[in-house]
Amino acid sequence: MTNIKTYNAISQKGLAYLNAHHYDINGQEEPKGILLRSQNLHNEVIPSSVRAVVRAGAGFNNIPVDTLSKRGVAVFNTPGGNANAVKELTIAALILAARPVVGAIGFANETRGGDVSLRTEVNKGGYRGTELAGKTLGVIGLGNVGSKVANTALALDMDVIGYDPGLNANTAWRIDRHIKHAKTVEEVLRQSDYVTVHIPLTDKNKYFIGGESIKLMKPDAALLNFSRGGIVDDLAAKSALDQDQLRVYITDFADEALFDHPKVIITPHIGGSTVEAEDMSALMAARQLDNYLTTGNIVNSVNYPDIDEPFTTKYRVGIIHDNVPNMIGQISTFFGDKNINIEQLSNRAVGDYAYTLVAINDFTIDQQEYVKVALDSIPHVILTRRYVNDNF
Known part of the structure; x- marks a missing residue:
C-alpha cells in the first residue's frame, strides 16, 4: 500500500477517502505523499520518496515550495475549501x-448589585x-x-x-x-x-x-x-x-x-476552523493527492501548472521540467525515436516550470525500464514518472 504521512489533526473525511482508495496512513513504508494543515515543514526533513505535499487549507507559507519545486515535488493547496x-x-x-460588542459583554458581566437591569440600561450609551x-x-x-x-x-x-x-x-x-x-x-x-x-x-x-x-x-x-x-x-x-x-x-x-x-x-487563527471547512478541505486534499499519485493529473498546484485530463490510455508519462524552449520537441522526438506512439500530449507552463503529460497505449516492459532514465537525462528535465491505468 502507498504510505501517506500526515501532520496535525486531519478531518476523518479526508482520511476515510484515502483509506477507501487503499492508502496506508502513517505506515512503515517511506511516504509517497504528505498531508498537513499548519505544520511548519521548513523545519522538517522531507524524505526523497515524497512525490507530493498537500495542505488542507489555502495558505502554503509553511511549506518550502521553492526547494520542493527543484526536487520535482508537486505542492497543492485547497483554495475555496474554507472560504x-x-x-x-x-x-x-x-x-x-462597527459595534463595541466585546466591551459591552464585559460591562454586562461586571455589573453587580442592585437593579442590574436598570444599571445596564442607564449605562448602555457608552457602547x-x-x-x-x-x-x-x-x-x-x-x-x-x-x-x-x-x-x-x-x-x-x-x-x-x-x-x-x-x-x-x-x-x-x-x-x-x-x-x-x-x-x-x-x-x-x-x-x-x-x-x-x-x-x-x-x-x-x-x-x-x-x-x-x-x-x-x-x-x-x-x-x-x-x-x-x-x-x-x-x-x-x-x-x-x-x-x-x-x-x-x-x-x-x-x-x-x-x-x-x-x-x-x-482571534487565534480560527478563520477556517469550522467542522464543515475542515471536512471540505481534507476531502479536497485527499482527492487531489490521489489524483496526482495515480493519474499524474495536477489540480490546485501552487508550484506547477494544472493539467486535468481523462486517463483514457493504458499508460501515462508525466514529465516535470523547466519552462524553456524546445522541451516539447525533445520529448516528442525521444518517443518517436524509440518507436513509442503518443496517443495524446498535454503541456502547460507557469513561471519557471512546465509539465508535460504523455498518453501511451503500447509500452513494453523493456521500454518502460529505460524511458525514465533516458528522459531524466534530457537537460532541464527535473523528474519523470510513469502511471498505469488499472481500469484500462
Missing part, C-alpha cells in the same frame, strides 16, 4: 468593528456603535474568500470597492456587478471606512499593508486581516492606533505586540 468559514468570521469582525449599511468596505483580493466577503457586504447594504490585479474573465463572474473595481490599492485605502485583506502571503508582499499604506486610510477606519500573519505590519498598525490614525484593528493572527491593546481584537 465560506473565513467569510463568515470576516463578516462577524466587521460587526465587531453605542454605528451601522454597516451605507459605509464603504474595501476588499483587497477578490479570490475565493474576498469575493464572498464583497458579495455578502453588498447584501448588508454596504458600498463595496475591490482591488485584485489578478482578476480575469474566469474569476470575475463570482463578483456582483454592483461592486466597484479599483485600479490601485491606494484608491481602496483612501475611500474605505473598513478595509479587509484577502491575499496569500509571499516573499514579495510581506507587510503589504504597512505604515505608509495605513496613513492613506481614513483616521476613523477599521482594518481587518483574516488572510495571513505578515500581510499587515502589526507594529505599524499599533502605532497608527496609538496616534488615532486608525480606529480599530482586528486580526486572526496573534502577535504579542498587540496584546491588551484597547483598539485591537485578536
Whole structure:
C-alpha cells in the first residue's frame, strides 16, 4: 500500500477517502505523499520518496515550495475549501468593528448589585456603535474568500470597492456587478471606512499593508486581516492606533505586540476552523493527492501548472521540467525515436516550470525500464514518472 504521512489533526473525511482508495496512513513504508494543515515543514526533513505535499487549507507559507519545486515535488493547496468559514468570521469582525460588542459583554458581566437591569440600561450609551449599511468596505483580493466577503457586504447594504490585479474573465463572474473595481490599492485605502485583506502571503508582499499604506486610510477606519500573519505590519498598525490614525484593528493572527491593546481584537487563527471547512478541505486534499499519485493529473498546484485530463490510455508519462524552449520537441522526438506512439500530449507552463503529460497505449516492459532514465537525462528535465491505468 502507498504510505501517506500526515501532520496535525486531519478531518476523518479526508482520511476515510484515502483509506477507501487503499492508502496506508502513517505506515512503515517511506511516504509517497504528505498531508498537513499548519505544520511548519521548513523545519522538517522531507524524505526523497515524497512525490507530493498537500495542505488542507489555502495558505502554503509553511511549506518550502521553492526547494520542493527543484526536487520535482508537486505542492497543492485547497483554495475555496474554507472560504465560506473565513467569510463568515470576516463578516462577524466587521460587526465587531462597527459595534463595541466585546466591551459591552464585559460591562454586562461586571455589573453587580442592585437593579442590574436598570444599571445596564442607564449605562448602555457608552457602547453605542454605528451601522454597516451605507459605509464603504474595501476588499483587497477578490479570490475565493474576498469575493464572498464583497458579495455578502453588498447584501448588508454596504458600498463595496475591490482591488485584485489578478482578476480575469474566469474569476470575475463570482463578483456582483454592483461592486466597484479599483485600479490601485491606494484608491481602496483612501475611500474605505473598513478595509479587509484577502491575499496569500509571499516573499514579495510581506507587510503589504504597512505604515505608509495605513496613513492613506481614513483616521476613523477599521482594518481587518483574516488572510495571513505578515500581510499587515502589526507594529505599524499599533502605532497608527496609538496616534488615532486608525480606529480599530482586528486580526486572526496573534502577535504579542498587540496584546491588551484597547483598539485591537485578536482571534487565534480560527478563520477556517469550522467542522464543515475542515471536512471540505481534507476531502479536497485527499482527492487531489490521489489524483496526482495515480493519474499524474495536477489540480490546485501552487508550484506547477494544472493539467486535468481523462486517463483514457493504458499508460501515462508525466514529465516535470523547466519552462524553456524546445522541451516539447525533445520529448516528442525521444518517443518517436524509440518507436513509442503518443496517443495524446498535454503541456502547460507557469513561471519557471512546465509539465508535460504523455498518453501511451503500447509500452513494453523493456521500454518502460529505460524511458525514465533516458528522459531524466534530457537537460532541464527535473523528474519523470510513469502511471498505469488499472481500469484500462
